[in-house]
Amino acid sequence: MPKRLVFRSATSRPATSGAWLSSRYVRIALGLIVAASVSLADTPAALATPTKKTTRVSARLTAAEVAKPLAQANPETSPSPVPPAIEPQEPATAAPDDATPVIELSVDATTLHRSLLTSEQTIPIKPGRRSLWFANWVPGVAGPTGQIANLARVVFSNEDDEPLRWSRDPTDLNRFWVTVPEGVDRLQVRLTYLANQPTQLSTGVDTFGTRQLLTLNFNTCLVYPDGCDVSQTAIHTRVRVPAGWGVGTAIKPISSDRQTGEIDLGRTSLKRLVDSPLIAGRYYRAVPLDREGFPPTVMHLVGDSHACTTVPQERVDQLTEIMPQAVRLFGSAPFDDYAFLVVCTDRLPRFGLEHGASSLNCVRAMALRDDSLYRHRPAYLLPHELVHAWCGKHRLPEKMSSTNFHEPLGTELLWVYEGLTQYLMQLVAVRSGQVSMGYHREYLAYQVSEQLQRTGREWRPLSDTAVSAPTLRGGPSNWADLRRGQDYYDEGALFWLNVDCLLREKSGGKASMDDFCKQFFAVDTDSPVATSYSLDDLVANLESLADHPWRGMIQRHVYLPQAELALDGVNRSGYELGWVRRKPTFVNNREEVLGSIQAIDSLGIVVSTAGVVERVVPESVADDSGLRERSEVVAVNRRAFSPSVLNQELDAAAKYRDGETIDLIVREGQWYSVHELSYSEGPRHAVLKRHDEGPDLLTEILRSPPSEAVSSEKTASMTAKSKSSRLRSRVTAAVSAQR
Known part of the structure; x- marks a missing residue:
C-alpha cells in the first residue's frame, strides 16, 4: 500500500494518549490478556503449554469471544468481526450553507506513475446513520462513469483514527452508509484510487500518470455527503505532485511550491473543484495566448519530453486567434480567464473534455509541432472544447443540470x-x-460521406442516438453503421448548418447563427450564472430571428427515422456532393495519422496499414462479398498485401471489363477465404462542388463577419464589469461565511 499522507488537513488533530488508551485495539489486547489468563487457570497442566498451531486457533477464538461482548455492550463504537448491515434510510441532513465548516481534502499524486492515487478528507458531519456518494454522473460525460470499480481502499474513521462501521448501499453502489457515533462532528475518509484504467465512459474525467506527467480529475479522489448541493458546498483542497513538476489548472492556487510539489488550491465550491482538472509534469510549460480586449488565456502544457511542449512561435500566433473569434461569435464571455490544459503524450488515451473556465485535451506527443497531426485533431478539438464554455456549461439542457454528481441525467x-x-x-x-x-x-x-453510410438511421432517429448516448460512447465498433454511433455530433452539425442557412434565407440576410449565439448564450455580466434551457426555449429563440416552422423541422429531422441523410444544409450553402479519384488533402492527412486506407466511397472498407479490416460499410461491395470486420487481408489479386498494392489495384480497377473483380485473400485465425469484390470505378472520394443555384453561403458563413466583430473596447469593458461583479459576489459570500 502507498505510504500514508504526511500532510493533513488544517482541522485534523493527532490522537491524544487518552484517546489511544480508549481505542478499540487496546481494548481487544487487554481483553485477550484477561481471557487468556482465565482460560489457562482452568486448564489441566498437560494442556497449559499448547503448540504453535493450537495457540493461533485459541487466539482467534478468544479474540472473537472478547469482541462479541464488547460489541453488545456498545454497538455504536465497539468493533465487530462482521459489521452488521445498516438499513438504508434517508439522512436528516440539509444542504450546507455558507456558515458550515468546509470539507478539507488532501490529495497525494506522487505515486500516479504506479497507478495509485491516495487522498484524505475531513468532512463536517452529524451523528447517526449518514450516507456519502462517490461521483458517477460527472458533467461532460453523457452517462454513468462506473469509476467506483477503481476504488482499492475506503476507510471511514473519526478524528482519533478509530475506524467506523460502514456498508455499501445494495442498490446504489456509489453510495456508502456510515454510522457516526455521538460526539463525532468530523468524519475522516481515506481513499486509494487505481488510475490509468478508465472505464468505457470515464476517460475524460479519469486520472492518469506516467513518470513524466499526470492528469488529475478530483471526482476520482473524494466522496461527498448526501443531500448537499455541490455548487453550495465548500471544499479546501491541497495537492502534492512530484517535486520539481510544474502545475496547470483553472483554479489560482493560494500557494505553490515547485521544489516540494505542494499546492494549496484554497477554498472553492465542490462543483468548481470537480469542474477544474489539474495537470502536472516534468516538462511543464505555460504559453500565454492573450489578445488585448479579450479574456486572458493561457495554454498549460505537459508532455513526454521537452520537445513535446516546445511550441513554435507560428503555432502560438495561430492559437492566440482562437479566443477572440469565439468571443466575437458569442458577443461576451462567461469566464474571467481561460486555461487550455493540453497533455502531449503517446502513452495515454486521446480525449477532450469541456469545463467552465478550462478544457482538458490529451493529444499526440508532437501534435502541436507537426502540421499533419495538428490539422487532424487539435485544430478542431481546442475550438470545440472552448465553445462548450458557452454551449454546455454556461447554458445546458435542463435535464442535464443537477445539484449533485450521482443522479442520472437526461441526454435527449x-x-x-x-x-x-x-x-x-x-x-x-x-x-x-x-x-x-x-x-x-x-x-x-x-x-457528409461518413454519415451517408449510416443505414441505421432507417430505424433509429437522431434523437435516439442522444438518448442512448451512455450505450454508444466507447462501445463496440463492429457494424457501427447499422447500429449508429454518436451521430448527434456530426449529423447534428449538418442539421445546424441547415438552420444557419435558413436563418439567413428567411430573414433576408438579417439574421444568422452568429445572432442566435449572441441572443441564446448571452452572458449577464451582473449575474453570470449558468442557466438551463428546454426545447421550447430553443424554438422560441429561433422564431424570434426568422419566421419558419422550426418545431416541425426539428420533429421531422431529429425525432423521426430517415430513409436517407438530409443534405438540405449542404445544398442551401451553395454546394453539392461530388466524387473525385484524386485523394483530397484531408483524406491523405487522415490516412497518414491513423495509419489506414480510407476506401469507404469505393470498396466500402477501411483497412489498416497492417491489413486489418477495421470497417465494412453496409450494402457496399465489400459487404456483398461477405468480408468481415477484424479479419486480415493478406493478398490483393494474388499479390502480398501492402497499402501501396491495394491502392495500385484500386487504380487499375477503373479499367476493368465487365465481370472482373478485385480478389482479396483474407485470414481469420487459421482459416483463409477468398472474397471477390465486384468493382470497376477506381478510387472514389467525396468532395463539395459549387452548384449554379444561389450564393456561396458556406464561404460567407465560415468567414468572420467584420460588421459583427466585437470591438476591443467593448469586450474589455464587458470583461472588467464581469470581474468586478464576481469579485463583489465573492466578497459578500466570504463575509457571510465568517458570520
Missing part, C-alpha cells in the same frame, strides 16, 4: 449540446485560421 438534447458545438467549432476553427477554408471543405465532405 445532445444534438444541441454536442451537435451545435460541433457546428460552431467549425466556424471558430476556420475563422481563427486553425485550418484553411479549402481544407475545411474537404473535412465537411468527408463527414
